[in-house]
Amino acid sequence: MKKIYPRRFRVLLSGGMDSAVCLAWTIKHFGKYDNVVDTVCFDYGQRHAAQELDSAKRIAATARVPLTIYDIRDGVGDWCPGGSSLVGSEGSLLGGDVVVEGRNRALIVSAALLHDPKLPDAVVFGACADDQEVFEDCRPEFFRSVEEELRIPIHTPLIDKTKRDVVELAASIGATNLIAMSWSCYAGGEVPCGDCGACMARARAFAGAGSRGLPQ
Numbered sequence: 298m299k300k301i302y303p304r305r306f307r308v309l310l311s312g313g314m315d316s317a318v319c320l321a322w323t324i325k326h327f328g329k330y331d332n333v334v335d336t337v338c339f340d341y342g343q344r345h346a347a348q349e350l351d352s353a354k355r356i357a358a359t360a361r362v363p364l365t366i367y368d369i370r371d372g373v374g375d376w377c378p379g380g381s382s383l384v385g386s387e388g389s390l391l392g393g394d395v396v397v398e399g400r401n402r403a404l405i406v407s408a409a410l411l412h413d414p415k416l417p418d419a420v421v422f423g424a425c426a427d428d429q430e431v432f433e434d435c436r437p438e439f440f441r442s443v444e445e446e447l448r449i450p451i452h453t454p455l456i457d458k459t460k461r462d463v464v465e466l467a468a469s470i471g472a473t474n475l476i477a478m479s480w481s482c483y484a485g486g487e488v489p490c491g492d493c494g495a496c497m498a499r500a501r502a503f504a505g506a507g508s509r510g511l512p513q
Contacts, residue, residue, distance in 0.1 A: 303331040306452075307417035309408050310336035310364060312352030314479040314499060315423030315455055318463050320360055321472030322454045323421050335363045335417075337408045341400070342370040344485035352480040359475060367411060369403075401434035402443060409447050417449065425455040425463055427498065460502030468506070 306327045308320045320336060328334045338353040340346045350366060357364035401422070408420050428435035440451045455463055467476040481499040482489035489496050 303333055304418040305333040305335065305415065306419050306421060307408050308334065308336045308362075308421040309404055309423065310338050310353045310357060311423070312338065312349035312356065312480050313423070313495075314460075314467075314476050314481055314502075315425055315463055316353075317356050317423075317475040317479045318467045318470075318472055319421050319423040319454060320356065320362065321467065321470050321475055323452070324360060324362070325470050327419075335365070337411070338364060338366045339404055339407065340366065340368045340370060341404075345480065345483055348480045348482065348485070348487075352478055355478045356475050359478065365411075367407065369407060399434075401432075401439070405443055405451065406447065409449055419450040419452055420447075421452045421454070423455055424453050425458050425460060427460050460498050461505040464502045464506040 304327070306323050308316065308323050310316045310320055320334075323334050336353070336357050338350060340350060343349065353364060353366070401424075405420055405422060409417060422440070424432075424435035424440070433439060437453070437456055440453050440456070444451050455466075458466065464476065467473055480489075481495040482491075483493045483495050484490040491497075491500070
């Protein structure tokens with residue numbers, strides 16, 4: 298009988314709704330045969346770091362997977378726009394306000410290498426279709442280039458899904474509890490502002506999926 302060796306799947310768990318669903322997807326598809334699913338989260342100076350990190354901790358604890366939090370603020374410079382409201386027309390994301398050049402590449406490379414010598418066999422990243430117009434580093438060709446660079450598979454299970462699709466996927470794989478714990482607001486307040494692009498995209502996703510019973 299052929300022996301099945303465990304593999305390590307590392308999820309970038311930001312604390313947002315996409316990463317929460319990616320964690321549930323990873324556990325469902327790879328969390329067997331003694332495979333290891335672990336998570337990493339980064340404080341890179343984002344305005345909403347405290348809220349994201351708290352959500353990541355609760356999501357990881359609920360999913361019963363290990364979480365490692367890295368403070369990489371000194372290594373990446375000022376990645377958090379200080380004066381922007383992050384609000385566009387109809388809740389759209391303003392590229393000049395929220396695009397951080399090189400961020401996703403730095404996060405993926407860090408996720409792959411910082412746990413050395415326990416290098417992952419694959420990295421899972423929660424980029425969805427709605428992100429691609431504004432963020433170049435959420436597009437399929439970006440992830441293919443990083444895969445070639447690191448020689449580690451990068452799974453992006455939401456790459457062709459809208460935010461609404463993400464909410465529906467969460468319901469279909471039993472992750473509604475995790476997505477309810479997630480944090481989307483960019484404003485950095487104690488409660489979601491409801492006005493930034495992320496808050497409005499989240500609200501549209503829940504309403505469109507008919508998931509009004511969940512906290513938004």
